[in-house]
Amino acid sequence: MAEEKTAITELTGEFFDSLVAGSEVGEKVRSCLQCGTCTASCPVARYTELSPREIVRLVLIGGEEELLRPEVVYYCSACYSCAVRCPMGVRLTELVNLLRDIMVDRGMGPLEAQVELVRSVENYDNPWQQPRAQRDRWARKVPGKVKVLPKQKSDTLYYPGCTAAYLPNMQKVALATAQVLARAGVDFGIMGREEICCGSTAMRVGMRETFEAQASRNIEKLSSLGVRRIITACAGCYGIMKHNYPEVAPFDVEVLHVSEVLAGLVSEGALELQPIERTVTYHDPCHLARHGGVVDAPRAVLEAIPGLNLVEMSRVGLNARCCGGGGGLRTGHTEQAVAIASERQAEASESGAQALVTCCPFCEMNLTDALNQSGGLPVIDLVELVLESMGETDPAAVEAPGDTAVDPGPGSA
């Protein structure tokens, strides 16, 4: 015998009225048609107890005891697929983030593994529990000197972010970027040990206070450098600085993702690219494409490499399938995150490509884990590929700094 079902005897809308209606994301939630576009678009929906559609329904008519549970709110990978496609304009990603904020306010969240990362951000300004002093170690491997701002002057800041700065398997991205920029004659500098985490980790898991404190500090630091533009390595830092920073404090520095800068250099003819005979496919990072709106720039860079053959996967651009690496999912529910990445790897393999190019350290780590677990294509960063095309050796071959003992395990974004 199945358990007896409880009849709905009243619809109060109390949860919605008291906690959602007045917030910025409350707008349009009532328009929901329950069409299921969100659930069908959600990479995580099949692993969850409540689908995104059911979450919206319960936000409107349910109570907090049903909604404010870790198994409901911590499965979103913040990929924005639901929000971009919703025919009624419901901002579901932000709605789930609001639920996370409420969980934290009530002391019910986030998940333990996620707390660790945020505490590390609070204590060390990075989620990887690394000392501040080692943030600039990657730069020592760059041939030639890298300017350190503000002691030295430049109008361009390269901001690798915590993952590309600390994790030994991701430092190659920062290294490659520094070399490409230098060889293209771009005058830039880094913040060295003064760089701090953008705060994305805290925001995505609902620790809004930590996020806002981190963002405020960073806005002040970045603004005081007097730079005209910031180049980010990470799609996550990019989306947060571009869209969320101005909501925290006035911030009027131009934020560019490295792929946009490379596309600009390509169109100026500033890069001398040698042929690479290879067929590749490109994975759009969610926070770059759907959150940031950057879809064409990375493709323009790939198309500029002679001999390189870009074949597209079935779902690309604003419709690209998420790798599962974001929104704290990789930290909180690693197994599911990697399973989702395996689905994306299967799509990549089907495209007929030999390698999978992307330009977000998080996608790269998650897709690589999927490759190791269930097969797929080798993952390569866009900047690495450009460096290779400039006739440089693989930056990964540059010996990783030996004395940084960082566990490259599951992260967060």
Added chain:
Amino acid sequence: MAGGIGVYICDCGTNIAGVVDCAALAREAATWPGVAVAREYRYMCSDPGQGLIKSDIEELGLDRVVVAACSPRMHEPTFRACLAEADLNPYLLEVCNIREQCSWVHAETGSATQKALSLLRAAVRKVRLNRELSARSFPVTRAVLVLGAGIAGIHAALSIAASGKKVYLVERGPSIGGRMAQLDKTFPTLDCSACILTPKMVDVARSPNIELLTCTELEELSGFNGNFTARVRTRSRRVDIDSCTGCGDCVEACVMKGRVPDEFDAGLSRRGAVYMPFPQAVPLAAAVDPQSCLYVTKGKCKSPCLEACGPEAIDLDMPDEVRELEVGAVVVATGFDVFGAAGMPQFGYGRYPEVMDALQFERMLSASGPTGGRLLLPDGTEPSTIAFLHCVGSRDENANEYCSRVCCMYSMKQAHLAREKTGAKVYEFYIDITAFGKGYQEFYRRVRDEGVFFIRGKAADVARLGGSLKVFAEDTLLGRPVELPVDMVVLATGLIPASGSADLARKLGIALSPDGFFAEAHPKLRPAESHGDGIFLAGCCQGPKDIPDTVAQAGAAAVEAVALLDRGTVQVDAGVGGIVEDLCRGCGICVECCPYGAVELTADGVACVNEALCKGCGLCAAACLGGAVVMEAYDDGQILACIEGLLE
């Protein structure tokens, strides 16, 4: 004769009285100088309400009237007529809007009543200065211009012609018939679209009262209600309609044969530069597409069409022709376009050849279509599973917010026909089923009974994965993900305003509604009229609708146009602008700012207002630096009196 002002406050049921204290307004107004009587009544526009005004005019000898009620757009004509019936000049009326501009936008009685009082004071102060004016009348030209010759334009033209009036039926394309000619069967009765349409097309060709102008577009409309001049340009067809027999020999000879996507087949087949629009075209004559004819584009071609044409009907150097048509009314029936599915890339349109839009599928179903009515995949085989995706480009903030009203029904019709032709398994992915018309629910039930699978969930995307084309959705009734492999996907693409609608609206001086279709004068009571007097609307140019509604609206537009023509004269509002010639220095700023082209400079270098064109908007009066423009119903003194009333 006592004289004095009568003030009438309308409760409008609770519309006004629910917020504004109408009794207090009447009490207060009764104390104002010059006010002979002030009354409150439940519905001033009703017969007894108007009776009150009339008997007061007669018994108290009122010489001015103020009605505080709804917007003058609504009932100013009603109350003007009321005054006229009591032998008072209708321009001695002032309507004070205390509904749209007061009770409907305020919630608090105290302050709303204060605002209503201010508005009323202004109206009373102004009415004291109102002058007797008389409306002018002009004769009406007994001909109608119908723009667009789909089923709406055809039906309107035939109805007007049947009443003995002259009709100019202007069509942008080379044949009449419109979208309906492209359809296979029509829902819910499944009669053959061509079979019911072509007799009407032939009637158009035969009607002595209809002059058909194909390949023709409106360039400019001037004049006014009842007296329009339409300048139309007939683009060179390069084929003489009268001598062409429609034999098709030129089509076979054209060097571009099979190289140009055929618009009638929604791009599924290819034609040449010279082509027959479709087998039942009216006029049954070939046309040359100047965009693809090598003689036209490159200036050189052996032009085998010329040799192939027995009756020598082709003239590749034929010029455009521009004509001016004098008409009393215009019926706009320019139809719709199909939403471009490429705008929603998640559905794979343009990426997977098995994904098509509904019009393409319709052409495939049609016996006159590219496959002779067979449903075929690109590899030449028949599909065994077909998915229909509803609401593509409709009910979606990312495209159009409105419901296109026909997609549910045509999708179910297509599902029925697809099963009949192939026995394929058919899936309908839907959010809600819109089946509101006569016989529609019955048809919905019929296709369910026939075994079409209905999946309650909007499709999220279509992708080729694991070797097969899959539709991704959620079965929201079960709460389970759907990943359905199918052979063919049909997108139920919505209806959008026809290309060029905004441009046409500008030429006609009529408004668009926010959805981009032409706006009707009133959503319920004047559905076949535009905001422009003498310009009527028929069919999908006003909003998505099915064939029965289109024909009904076309009939209504025709009756409105005929009624205008039969009236014989039009009255033009007397509240126009006038020029004080001694003050005019001929700078022309009024000419530039007039949106209706009603002001011009005379040979003497002074401005002159064409009273028939003037709408009394007052832009010229506001712009005139010398104060030379006097608005007959809103002169400076009257406006200052209003302001004094508001500030009192």
